[in-house]
Amino acid sequence: MDKANAPHKLNFDTSWEYAEAPESTDHIEIKKQYGLFIAGEFVPPKKGKYFDTINPATEKVLAKVAQSDASDIDRAVKAARHAYDTHWSKMKAAERGKYIYRIARIIQERAREFAVIESLDGGKPIRESRDVDIPLAAAHFFYSAGWADKIDYAFPCRTPAPLGVAGQIIPWNFPLLMAAWKIAPALACGNTVVLKPAETTPLTALKLAEVIQDAGLPPGVVNIVTGDGATGAAIVDHGDIDKIAFTGSTDVGRVIQKALAGTEKKYTLELGGKAANIIFADAAIDQAVEGIVNAIFFNQGHVCCAGSRLLVQESVAEEVIAKLKDRMQTLIVGDPLDKNTDIGAINSAAQLERINAYLDLGKKEGAAMYQTNSKTPDKGYWCRPTLFTDVAQSHRVVREEIFGPVLAIQTFRTLDEAVTKANNTQYGLSGGVWTDKGAKIFKVGSKIRAGVIWANTFNKFDPTSPFGGYKESGVGREGGMHGLSAYLKLQ
Numbered sequence: 001m002d003k004a005n006a007p008h009k010l011n012f013d014t015s016w017e018y019a020e021a022p023e024s025t026d027h028i029e030i031k032k033q034y035g036l037f038i039a040g041e042f043v044p045p046k047k048g049k050y051f052d053t054i055n056p057a058t059e060k061v062l063a064k065v066a067q068s069d070a071s072d073i074d075r076a077v078k079a080a081r082h083a084y085d086t087h088w089s090k091m092k093a094a095e096r097g098k099y100i101y102r103i104a105r106i107i108q109e110r111a112r113e114f115a116v117i118e119s120l121d122g123g124k125p126i127r128e129s130r131d132v133d134i135p136l137a138a139a140h141f142f143y144s145a146g147w148a149d150k151i152d153y154a155f156p157c158r159t160p161a162p163l164g165v166a167g168q169i170i171p172w173n174f175p176l177l178m179a180a181w182k183i184a185p186a187l188a189c190g191n192t193v194v195l196k197p198a199e200t201t202p203l204t205a206l207k208l209a210e211v212i213q214d215a216g217l218p219p220g221v222v223n224i225v226t227g228d229g230a231t232g233a234a235i236v237d238h239g240d241i242d243k244i245a246f247t248g249s250t251d252v253g254r255v256i257q258k259a260l261a262g263t264e265k266k267y268t269l270e271l272g273g274k275a276a277n278i279i280f281a282d283a284a285i286d287q288a289v290e291g292i293v294n295a296i297f298f299n300q301g302h303v304c305c306a307g308s309r310l311l312v313q314e315s316v317a318e319e320v321i322a323k324l325k326d327r328m329q330t331l332i333v334g335d336p337l338d339k340n341t342d343i344g345a346i347n348s349a350a351q352l353e354r355i356n357a358y359l360d361l362g363k364k365e366g367a368a369m370y371q372t373n374s375k376t377p378d379k380g381y382w383c384r385p386t387l388f389t390d391v392a393q394s395h396r397v398v399r400e401e402i403f404g405p406v407l408a409i410q411t412f413r414t415l416d417e418a419v420t421k422a423n424n425t426q427y428g429l430s431g432g433v434w435t436d437k438g439a440k441i442f443k444v445g446s447k448i449r450a451g452v453i454w455a456n457t458f459n460k461f462d463p464t465s466p467f468g469g470y471k472e473s474g475v476g477r478e479g480g481m482h483g484l485s486a487y488l489k490l491q
């Protein structure tokens with residue numbers, strides 16, 4: 001057994017277990033098969049091809065979903081253009097706002113259904129989909145709805161106008177929330193959209209299509225098409241799209257940026273991250289330990305802004321790591337629908353394979369790996385919370401986005417050393433700082449090149465706050481007024 005995995009004394013008793021508390025699925029309706037949502041109705045894909053979306057906790061098929069090709073995308077873009085020309089861009093802004101409010105309210109009313117489907121299709125714990133994803137998705141629609149009739153006054157001395165048709169491609173880590181981030185500001189600004197959810201998590205976007213029908217939006221204002229990377233590429237390449245909004249891997253972001261070079265399409269790209277969470281010796285250590293758990297184990301570490309690097313001041317490193325290991329042992333890995341679960345299923349077999357490859361790599365690179373010994377179910381894709389110590393800056397587990405519940409821990413002595421290490425990355429999406437001293441927060445916050453810095457907290461989101469990256473973490477901002485301006489021509 002390596003040093004990092006040696007048993008250590010727990011400060012509290014973890015021998016007792018929680019009784020199971022599964023969320024009911026009785027009130028959930030998932031159809032056997034979904035078509036594409038184009039011009040206000042569900043239609044079959046032209047070529048008649050479908051693929052399965054599964055529950056990553058059971059590996060069982062939940063539904064069949066349409067695989068769209070370039071001809072389907074063309075239909076969706078034509079519907080969006082028609083709705084833009086004939087309805088949406090001409091409608092009074094206050095009227096547009098009313099439709100967006102209606103979407104927000106229906107999401108709130110159907111929140112339980114959305115939360116359960118999100119956990120079934122993507123593997124995230126019900127506590128998170130119920131308390132984070134779905135309320136935040138509704139909040140984004142409410143926030144943008146409020147802006148709809150004020151946009152003319154939001155940018156002094158400028159005349160805002162919509163861009164036209166937006167193509168939006170989203171990932172699998174926050175499916176409904178990412179759809180809301182993309183659709184709500186686009187609609188508020190007067191654009192129409194063609195949105196593609198990720199292939200492993202299409203169901204809440206398709207449920208959102210039902211909400212959009214119920215809200216009575218003019219046909220074609222929102223079109224939802226499903227498919228894989230080739231479908232995404234067909235959206236990017238379509239000649240009648242005015243703006244591309246993408247969230248996903250840096251590799252695909254690069255491909256999209258190349259495809260858009262030399263075109264008139266506007267774009268925003270929200271890509272990967274390798275955020276440093278910095279713990280100073282004067283921080284409230286117990287709170288900081290909770291913060292570390294939230295920063296990297298939240299949503300199985302499937303978070304672009306996860307605090308996947310921990311930088312801890314040398315004098316408290318031993319204490320922080322010991323407390324962190326104790327806390328990790330209490331984290332429950334398992335059924336996403338159980339309200340006790342802390343860490344749900346890894347989103348797909350491919351993602352689990354990627355994470356496991358990094359675990360092997362970390363060991364090969366000479367790091368010490370610590371993993372909890374909690375039980376995991378027999379079926380499904382699982383990864384127990386893991387940390388690496390004895391790592392060097394050159395190790396790939398320190399440099400690359402793993403997108404799993406895996407933390408790399410380094411130490412530092414001075415503030416400057418912490419900042420240098422934090423900035424020694426190709427990414428720049430987020431960061432965290434834990435200290436008792438306000439001045440230190442401002443000093444570190446101003447020196448770290450990242451879009452968001454959390455102080456004495458982590459992974460807090462709000463529709464009013466712009467979000468986006470420096471360096472290879474992306475281009476442009478989403479959320480707040482910055483997010484609106486990304487869907488406008490400001491003349």
Ligand code: NAI
Pocket residue numbers: 169170171172173196197198199227228229230231232233234236247248249250252253255256270271272273303304351354401402403
């Ligand atoms: P991905 O970047 O391939 O997928 C994201 C979305 O892009 C999906 O909807 C996918 O269908 C679409 N897509 C794929 N290829 C495309 C193309 N050529 N043109 C247009 N759209 C395309 O991410 P993937 O493969 O699922 O995950 C790989 C890694 O990416 C993860 O391990 C993680 O490190 C990172 N990732 C980062 C995310 C973030 O929020 N920053 C989200 C998802 C993944």
Ligand code: MG
Pocket residue numbers: 053054055056120121122199200201202
């Ligand atoms: Mg799925």
